[in-house]
Amino acid sequence: MSESDAWVGVDWGTSNLRAWVIGGNGEVTGQAESDQGMGKLAREQFPQALQDVLERLTLPEGKVDIVVCGMAGARQGWLEAPYLEAPTDLAALGAGAVHPPMPDERLAVSILPGVCQRVGGENVMRGEETQLLGLASLSPDYAGLVCMPGTHSKWARLDGTRIERFATAMTGEMFALLKTHSVLRHSLAGPLDGPAQDEGFVAGARDGLDNPAALLGQLFTVRAASLLSGKGPDWCAGYLSGLLIGTEIAATRNDISTDPVPLIGSAKLCGLYMRVLNMAGASGRLVDSTEVVLAGLRAARASIA
Amino acid sequence: MSESDAWVGVDWGTSNLRAWVIGGNGEVTGQAESDQGMGKLAREQFPQALQDVLERLTLPEGKVDIVVCGMAGARQGWLEAPYLEAPTDLAALGAGAVHPPMPDERLAVSILPGVCQRVGGENVMRGEETQLLGLASLSPDYAGLVCMPGTHSKWARLDGTRIERFATAMTGEMFALLKTHSVLRHSLAGPLDGPAQDEGFVAGARDGLDNPAALLGQLFTVRAASLLSGKGPDWCAGYLSGLLIGTEIAATRNDISTDPVPLIGSAKLCGLYMRVLNMAGASGRLVDSTEVVLAGLRAARASIA
Numbered sequence: 088m089s090e091s092d093a094w095v096g097v098d099w100g101t102s103n104l105r106a107w108v109i110g111g112n113g114e115v116t117g118q119a120e121s122d123q124g125m126g127k128l129a130r131e132q133f134p135q136a137l138q139d140v141l142e143r144l145t146l147p148e149g150k151v152d153i154v155v156c157g158m159a160g161a162r163q164g165w166l167e168a169p170y171l172e173a174p175t176d177l178a179a180l181g182a183g184a185v186h187p188p189m190p191d192e193r194l195a196v197s198i199l200p201g202v203c204q205r206v207g208g209e210n211v212m213r214g215e216e217t218q219l220l221g222l223a224s225l226s227p228d229y230a231g232l233v234c235m236p237g238t239h240s241k242w243a244r245l246d247g248t249r250i251e252r253f254a255t256a257m258t259g260e261m262f263a264l265l266k267t268h269s270v271l272r273h274s275l276a277g278p279l280d281g282p283a284q285d286e287g288f289v290a291g292a293r294d295g296l297d298n299p300a301a302l303l304g305q306l307f308t309v310r311a312a313s314l315l316s317g318k319g320p321d322w323c324a325g326y327l328s329g330l331l332i333g334t335e336i337a338a339t340r341n342d343i344s345t346d347p348v349p350l351i352g353s354a355k356l357c358g359l360y361m362r363v364l365n366m367a368g369a370s371g372r373l374v375d376s377t378e379v380v381l382a383g384l385r386a387a388r389a390s391i392a
Numbered sequence: 393m394s395e396s397d398a399w400v401g402v403d404w405g406t407s408n409l410r411a412w413v414i415g416g417n418g419e420v421t422g423q424a425e426s427d428q429g430m431g432k433l434a435r436e437q438f439p440q441a442l443q444d445v446l447e448r449l450t451l452p453e454g455k456v457d458i459v460v461c462g463m464a465g466a467r468q469g470w471l472e473a474p475y476l477e478a479p480t481d482l483a484a485l486g487a488g489a490v491h492p493p494m495p496d497e498r499l500a501v502s503i504l505p506g507v508c509q510r511v512g513g514e515n516v517m518r519g520e521e522t523q524l525l526g527l528a529s530l531s532p533d534y535a536g537l538v539c540m541p542g543t544h545s546k547w548a549r550l551d552g553t554r555i556e557r558f559a560t561a562m563t564g565e566m567f568a569l570l571k572t573h574s575v576l577r578h579s580l581a582g583p584l585d586g587p588a589q590d591e592g593f594v595a596g597a598r599d600g601l602d603n604p605a606a607l608l609g610q611l612f613t614v615r616a617a618s619l620l621s622g623k624g625p626d627w628c629a630g631y632l633s634g635l636l637i638g639t640e641i642a643a644t645r646n647d648i649s650t651d652p653v654p655l656i657g658s659a660k661l662c663g664l665y666m667r668v669l670n671m672a673g674a675s676g677r678l679v680d681s682t683e684v685v686l687a688g689l690r691a692a693r694a695s696i697a
Contacts, residue, residue: 203619204616208609208610208613209616209617209620210613210616211616211619211620254609254612258608260574260575261608264569264573264574267573268569269562269565270562299605299606300643301643302608303561303562303566303640304547304559304561304643306562307544307560307561307562308513308514308515310516311514311515311560312514314508314516315508315510315514315516331608334605334607334608335608337605338605
């Protein structure tokens with residue numbers, strides 16, 4: 088594998104995949120995406136789904152390295168890439184890659200492993216470990232918590248390229264479940280972006296930060312507030328969002344140092360987390376998630392056998 | 393209203409209604425139920441739904457008192473019975489009843505109010521206040537917490553017939569949501585009554601009791617345990633149930649005294665709560681929910697204007 092050749096990086100998630108052509112100097116020279124996420128594909132459909140995306144990109148002549156992170160390496164994905172086990176050094180991520188064949192033998196695919204944790208709370212990640220490796224390669228001296236807000240938020244303790252431990256909070260999925268399927272949906276039906284949303288967000292975040300052990304009870308506050316105080320859907324949606332994020336952050340508060348917590352995820356969601364971190368007397372800093380995926384794929388490629 | 397005449401008690405919930413004919417000495421002489429809960433009925437359909445149930449019962453001659461508790465008195469129910477506000481004495485429950493007309497004027501309907509709380513956490517209940525009044529009339533000296541496990545578990549602080557404050561935990565609904573709609577459903581699909589269910593329940597209850605502030609993170613343990621340790625759906629279902637109940641009970645642990653906590657609800661669910669109370673160093677006692685509804689309707693009837 089030559090560092091001077093152009094290659095392709097792929098982030099293959101459950102619901103979509105993104106691919107970038109990366110030049111010999113690390114610059115992105117092309118990108119494409121598709122909705123053919125792992126969740127929609129049977130095992131034998133992965134090569135064609137990748138081929139379809141590659142055909143929209145300009146590839147170099149000859150052999151092309153393709154480095155894939157994410158759910159393509161899950162047991163129910165393309166080819167299982169067995170987990171590394173935390174604590175572990177992510178600098179060796181590439182050494183755990185697996186290599187499914189492609190019909191076009193010019194294309195040399197490597198699927199990176201995820202990371203699991205067996206001691207101190209069983210847990211798994213696939214994709215985030217590559218972002219963490221990327222963060223470590225961009226901020227090599229950082230030691231501390233990293234927060235990756237999303238459907239399943241990850242909190243990892245990083246020390247350089249070493250991942251010490253991590254946790255997963257089902258915060259985003261919980262918000263969606265409660266908004267769509269629970270009794271609270273009656274209080275959330277309607278326009279959700281009125282000015283009261285912000286007021287509700289702050290009230291919810293405060294309740295979550297102050298009393299994270301009472302989440303199951305505080306959730307019902309949403310319903311009671313709409314019945315008793317006539318709170319509208321914007322306030323209620325803000326409250327629910329703030330309550331969940333506040334509860335999540337309170338659970339990790341004692342592990343947060345005075346350094347700003349790197350936040351990797353959508354800008355909007357990371358902005359909400361940053362605000363609640365500030366309410367908790369901590370701070371955050373936004374990290375571009377595409378930038379760290381690319382940096383992580385690049386760093387992992389260097390260690391592929 | 394004469395205490396010596398037979399009358400009819402009705403518990404009208406969201407999903408069904410139950411009616412009992414009660415003789416002059418308080419004995420149940422007939423009962424019937426229907427699936428015509430508040431959630432299925434438009435306002436004008438309530439009289440006929442009640443009539444349909446009454447026709448399957450043998451009513452006394454002449455005027456018949458019908459005392460209704462539950463969701464029929466909600467704003468979206470038959471006729472709104474405005475909430476009493478906690479703290480309040482439930483001995484006056486009947487004084488807050490409203491009286492919707494029936495086509496058959498012989499039938500004198502009273503719908504009992506629910507209870508709300510505006511200070512110390514907004515909250516509402518409709519139906520449980522009647523069970524609490526019933527408990528107080530059967531155990532007049534009890535002062536302490538009462539737990540009513542269910543879709544929305546209620547925890548009330550009772551002192552004789554006085555309700556001091558209460559909370560609602562969305563524990564049962566959360567279990568159903570996570571089992572049906574979340575990523576955890578993959579780990580729960582299959583037979584749920586194997587011997588490992590009990591082992592999972594104890595592990596989950598311990599995690600919930602030990603660290604209730606970490607619920608959003610501990611939920612994902614279900615998924616990780618099935619992926620990493622090959623835990624089956626029975627263990628996972630037990631763990632999820634134990635984790636939620638343990639988290640709920642931990643949040644109220646400091647308010648539980650040495651007296652056994654009265655548990656009002658389904659025998660199976662109350663048995664699980666009793667077990668977790670024991671794990672927390674507390675205790676519970678099962679209370680028959682039909683018995684306390686009937687006692688509550690009887691006690692409330694005495695104060696109907």
